[in-house]
Amino acid sequence: MAEDQRNRRHPQNLQGVLRLAVEAGSAADGPALPEPMSEERKEWLKGALAEVAKGQNSEVEQMKECMRVVLRDGGCERGREGEEEGEDEEGETxxxxxxxxxxxxxxxxxxxxxxxxxxxxxxxxxxxxxxxxxxxxxxxxxxxxxxxxxxxxxxxxxxxxxxxxxxxxxxxxxxxxxxxxxxxxxxxxxxxxxxxxxxxxxDGFSVLMRGMQSDNEKLRTKSSFLLLNLLTVHPEHKGLCVSVSSLVEDSPLGLRDCQSPTLGLEEMLNQRAEDLQGREECQEEVEFCKRLRSVCFCGRQPDDSGMDR
Structure with a gap:
């Protein structure tokens, strides 16, 4: 019980300090009147804030100690032989x-x-x-x-x-x-x-497209998600759609990942083509979207007339 009382008296973060101060103020009888903070309350608040600061300083010290462990490892100087004497240090790192x-x-x-x-x-x-x-x-x-x-x-x-x-x-x-x-x-x-x-x-986009061809499923999925996000937010990189369509044509794994419902690629391509429809300056991008959609979701190549470079 005494321990519980101490924990309530010394909250662990600033939010807890403020909440406790509000609770203490609202518990007073009668209407709240403006008055100077009592010396007792000043001391209590000073102690509570000191406890919070102590916790923050403790985390800084913990980070410093972790850095010392990493620095002591010195793994990159040992080479890739994996000497037995370094195993404990690597575990600590x-x-x-x-x-x-x-x-x-x-x-x-x-x-x-x-x-x-x-x-x-x-x-x-x-x-x-x-x-x-x-x-x-x-x-x-x-x-x-x-x-x-x-x-x-x-x-x-x-x-x-x-x-x-x-x-x-x-x-x-x-x-x-x-x-x-x-x-x-x-x-x-x-x-x-x-x-x-x-x-x-x-050349980060090339890294993503190679990632989409990897036999590592997680890497393929995450590469696809990042590529989709970047092209959605930055459509000015529309020329990549040609490379992506060529990639999925040649990669069954890439094609399968593009067809995954969790990626939402078909919906994105449809929406993008609809948004740009009728804008003459964007017709090339519309054709790119249609080509990629056809490759991924229609099981056939579109008519390439008008797609020549």
């Missing part, structure tokens, strides 16, 4: 990266990790680690921090994270690394103009 990913679901922690240099460490050491289990956790951490955080996205882009992540997506031998790296790519380029420009400059 994996645990540290997973814990950091959990902490950085909090946006403030993600920003703090960036300020502490944790993301730079992750890029330089974890993405180049000889163990795939460390590489994919490093990519996952980058995705966790970058998601919905323009400040972190710009930092990662300025440090050259995108080309490395595209390389991992395209050619890493570990299938989970490729999927997690693509997730991180998505967090850096969706609704991020700087990221999209970098994506285009590094």
């Amino acid at each position: 994996e645990g540290a990266l997973e814990f950091l990913s959990e902490l950085c679901e909090n946006l403030d922690n993600a920003r703090d990790l960036m300020t502490l240099g944790g993301l730079d460490l992750c890029m330089s050491q974890c993405l180049n680690h000889p163990q795939g289990s460390v590489r994919w956790r490093g990519a996952q951490l980058i995705a966790s921090c970058a998601q919905n955080m323009p400040e972190v996205q710009c930092h990662l882009l300025s440090k050259g994270a995108l080309p490395k992540l595209l390389q991992l997506t395209d050619s890493d031998p570990h299938p989970t690394v490729r999927v997690k790296a693509l997730y991180a790519v998505s967090c850096l380029v969706r609704e991020q103009e700087v990221g999209l420009r970098a994506f285009l400059s590094h």
